[in-house]
Amino acid sequence: MDATTPGPLAPEVLDRDDLKRALAEHDFAAAFSLIKKWGGLSQNRIASACQLTPGKVSTIINGQQQVTSFDVICRIADGLRIPGQMVGLAERPWERQSEAPDPQPQQPPAARLSDVTPWRPNATVHLAVDLTRSDLVMDRRAATRALTGVALSGAALLDSLEGWLQPAPASDNGHRRGRIGIREVQELEGTARAFRAWDHRFGGGLRRKAVVGQLNEVASHLEEHQAPEVERALFRVMAFLGGTAATIAWDSGLQQQAQSYYLLALRAAHAGGDPAFGANVLAGMARQMLYRDRPQNALELVHLAQKGAGRQASARLRAMLHTREAWAYAAMGRPSAFRRATAEAAEALTDAGSEEEPYWITYFNEAELAGVTGGRLLDMARQHPQEHAEAAADSIRQAVRRRGPEAGRSHALDTIGLAECHFLIGDVAGAVDHTRHAVEAAARTQSVRVRAQLSQLYPYTVGRSASPRVAEARTMIRDLLSS
Structure with missing residues (x-):
């Protein structure tokens, strides 16, 4: 449903006191029944509008299933065009939408860097220029609409990466000397480090355009045919x-765009003769x-990274790749x-410190290992809580203690995981804290x-209304997620 399409519920239906009360209390069994009666919508129409199955709508109406998922509540509000405040949410995006949609939406930038693009330095520069320029000229609304597509996977993705294992060809640039030297490159590298440190701490896309702009500048320097070492x-x-x-x-929800930049990063590492960082990029793609x-x-991506990095993989890089491997095994049961x-991974990490490590992998330490291990144990605990929940909590607790709030995004993920562990264990008081x-x-x-x-965490707080502290925690989650 387009953001400017009028809602299926007439204003007089949304003004009914009984419907307002049901929506405010998240009593969707009563709300759907009232919508069927007074809004003239069939069960199938409600299901289609809310991106639910008719069977799920039926179980909700019959009282056999409560709506506890925050995502489902958002889908109901957006699908039926129910103002956010009526269901305890912030103002929904479509409520602020006043402009008509573009008659010809912009297409996503060069998001498919496939094997038809040769693994040559010049080709990588051209891809970087096209990708960054397209990204920079897109406005926020068009970018969100165009770039949230599904990323490549399976053979289509893996076949496009085979060129990474081959030696990088010599540059086919001329021998003209560019305008910058190693000192200027080091300054660009310092800026890149600052962007990375900011992203590790805060996450999100507030500085995405700045990073893309810097990437575009680097590509423009490479178009000028620099000296080989530069x-x-x-x-x-x-x-x-x-x-x-x-x-x-990726942290902004732009999956296809994230993969495009991962693929560009891998090609650039290949052209720069840096297989270790290329392996790090493949590990990021594996995480996606x-x-x-x-x-x-x-x-398969992790194994490709391990094969390509070979002896150039430092101890921390080897440890990180083993954790990605472990993550995949946990997800496969x-x-x-x-x-x-x-x-x-733990054994490889014991060798860290005896050799010089690239700066981009120094974040991977005992705290990071504990956090990643705890997160994967939590994944398995959702299926088998008695076997893995306690171990998951112990491991995540180590990560929280070792890296603290200054870790930003990682700390937030740790604390969320620890809360879920306590819910799975049955310690509701600890979970609420x-x-x-x-x-x-x-x-x-x-x-x-x-x-x-x-x-x-939201579903764990539903159905425990007798506890004021649980209700307060539920309200805190809902207020943040709807803001």
């Missing part, structure tokens, strides 16, 4: 900025696949393989991922 250094800066742009885009419930794709890969801390931590980030994770 060119390689610029490609490495491009790779790093591309990885940061991918993370920020894991969040999209494609663990087999993720595992293979606890023994998960424990083996986690043990290999951790939920309060989780909401406070989440409010300090702009991360879509953090808010998506927080929404998973």
